[in-house]
Amino acid sequence: MSGPHAHALYVHGHTPVHRLAPEAKLAAQLLFVLAVVATPREAFWAFGVYALLVAVVVGLARLPIAFVAKRLLFEVPFVLFAVLMPFVSRGERVDVLGVSLSVEGLWGAWNVLAKATLGLAASIVVAATTTMPELLRGLERLRMPRALTSTLSFMIRYADVVAEEMRRMKIARDSRAYDPRWLWQARAVAAAAGALFIRSYERGERVYLAMLSRGYAGSMPRLEEAATPAVVWAAALAVPAAAAAVAATAWVVGR
């Protein structure tokens, strides 16, 4: 949360990983996740290698382990159901400490848990080493439609402005001793949400006028920039390439 580009997931730094072109990082992340997902769940060793790969990148980026671990907790609500799988699945069962568990369920839970954790870890590394404007630029260079990147960009730009407005409205409400205890007392909250919507809508119109005033004619200007050198791509894609090799080996040998 330091530095001028801070978003909540960003860790300021000047490492090779921070410097990599954003589009290369995004592409590498996607390919890495694909390789992980495509790996057979029985190949325990493969997941060990993936974890090692992620750990190496985390080390290169000098990300604090505690930071990454804390961010990984994000997946907990999503993988809770995986924990249930061994109990509720059918088929062959084994006894573990006196509890009867489904073998198929155990495999399923392991599969979800391992792949989700690795995928999330890769995302955390990319998010922690790439600023928001860089991410947008990366998506743009990966040929994401301009309409989508512009929308994302406006959303990010104004999220803070709208949140601040919402906070001020809440303070004003609370200052007049508003303290709802029951659902039917929440009318003021709903009214505030409506007011916030109208205000944001009006701001949208004002922003549009400001854009027109600076010569906006229907499309965001595209600023051509130097293409990312092949070396950068190669460096970034080394990680998913290694992962792909592991996945392929796991299919051939691992089972």
Place this chain on the structure above:
Amino acid sequence: MTVPALEVRGLAFTYPDGSPALRGVDLEIARGERVALLGPNGAGKTTLVMHLNGILRPQRGSVVVGGLPVVEANLREVRRRVGIVFQDPDDQLFMPTVREDVAFGPANLGLRGEELEARVRAALRAVGMEEHADRAPHHLSFGQRRRVAVATVLAMEPEILVLDEPSSNLDPAGRRELADILRSLDITILMVTHDLPYALELCPRSVVMNGGIVVADGPTREILSDEALMRANRLELPYGFFPAAVRELDTA
């Protein structure tokens, strides 16, 4: 006589709901002049500003910018010549970084590469924000955002700078810094403001609007000293402020 920077003739405009905003405005501003546009809320000041770069079109009368009439065919050039700095910098700064935001205008004009970079750098230098080029607008202070908003317009190398309430919400130091910047620019300025000492400080000439017409036009000091005129147009000086007693500043 040289072509005036801005020429408004008999401009009238009524909003779709039937409320008349402008009822025959005449205004001429020479190149290099700094003019304050004063008047109570609802006088039509903002409506007039919206006509200067063709956001609103005259229903009657005309607007001419540096000899170029504000009509559909000239809109692009008119919007380059007339740079409007809006009151809320959050409305004006909509790109992820300061640099991209300042580049938005000149890029729309077709500039690219090194030329564009140079424009952006020069505009940010003019407002003293060069070292903040890579920051996100929402991480700047309000005063800094106002200055960047000025830079976004300067990057288009306009002939007239129109500012809507430039000193609003600024702390005293921010207000002073902006005044120094505006004084340092070699450009025609039209400044809409309620901040009368600011008008006196920056603009030798003032125009007073009320009820959709220009009701007074003259040296700022004289206008602010005319008690009857001031009262009739809901203009009030801050307590203890006497324009006649203010020492002439060296604004050359």
